[in-house]
Amino acid sequence: MPTLERIEAFADDLTAIRRDFHEHPELGFQEVRTSGKVAEMLESWGIEVTRGIGKTGVIGVLEGNRPGKTIGLRADMDALPIHEQTNLPYASKTPGVMHACGHDSHTTMLLGAARYLAETRDFAGKAVFIFQPAEEGLGGARAMIADGLFDKFPCDELYGIHNSPFHDPGVFGVKKGAAMAGADFFDITITGKGSHGARPEGSKDPVVIGAGLVKEIQSIVSRNLPPTHPVVVSITQFHAGSAYNVIPETGTLSGTVRYFDIEDEKLVAERMRAICAGFAIAHDCQIDVDIRNVFDVLMNDDQRSDDLLAAATDVVGPEKAQLKDDLAMGSEDMADMLRIVPGAYATLGHGGNVALHNPAFVFDDEALPVGASFFARMVEMRGAA
Secondary structure, X not given: OOOOHHHHHOHHXXXXXXXXXXXXXXXXXXXHHHHHHHHHHHHHXXXXXXXXXXXXXXXXEEEOOEEEXXXXXXXXXXXXXXXXXXXXXXXXXXXXXXXXXXXXXXXXXXXXXXXXXXXXXXXXXXXXXXXXXXXXXXXXXXXXXXXXXHHHOOOOEEEEEEEEOOOOOOOEEEEOEEEEOEEEEEEEEEEOEOEEOXXXXXXXXXXXXXXXXXXXXXXXXXXHOOOOOOOEEEEEEEEEOOOOOEEOOEEEEEEEEEEOOHHHHHHHHHHHHHHHHHHHXXXXXXXXXXXEEEEOOEEEOHHHHHHHHHHHHHHHOHHHEEEEOOOEOOOOOHHHHHOOOOEEEEXXXXXXXXXXXXXXXXXXXXXXXXXXXXXXXHHHHHOOO
């Protein structure tokens, strides 16, 4: 079966919805307009709606026409703090905020599936549509779980997809087992002693100290872990000073750790703290280290991965439904949900050659009915399984 005919019939509506979301992006836990629009559309289709799960999260529940399993489908809604540079006619109207990861497309695909299933009602069991806030490192999945997501809306299985400009259009890819890295974020605050820029001998310079830390921290992996262990440590921010002639009092380094083995994560954290403690003694300053986990390792259930591929095959054919074996160092907080409910998370390729999280990223709207059809077929196929 190709992309569902009924969904293709309202593909233009999906494009309009997605572009509206794109014009009005909202950061994590601020998705007031987005979640409001989602809830209004679900309600207009006769779907039972619950708002405020995980602050701005929305849940839609739809009963099929016969008994069966409860299938959860999840999409994220938040944008990124990036200033858009696409010059599209529907580019972001909010300075400094952009859907540079395509979450507007995920939300739209799930809405498309919800509309179709509400119109047909020809499926077994129950569909739970999970519209999650704050995926981009702010813990939206954990907030929904803490608000009783799966206590109030128990699911037998759970599925999600992420758009990918790195794969051929219309190609679904899923990896069994560990698929995406777990992640920590860290902040290292150096408190030294400020001085006039012309009198550095009177300072304990956080810029010099921080520069040394950058080199040492980013060599932790290469000098402590074998190359067969996929771990990444990246310092992505260095903030210090505000004048040409002033050595600042403080400086801050921030970044991320990506890993697949919790013991590797612990080793990196221990080495990071030890290095900072040593630098504090060597430079007679204070260095505070804050390391916090933000994403679990995403684990796809083996059987549910096969089930996902079966539904994808039904939509795009066997050549475009592919089992992958490569690990992704990127992270995804649906991992927290998959710790509770067995399921799988896949990529869906689309046209474009600009990477995610880039101010020039453009999503290909041709993928919207494909993703919506996939979500719908997951419910139709798995509810009766």
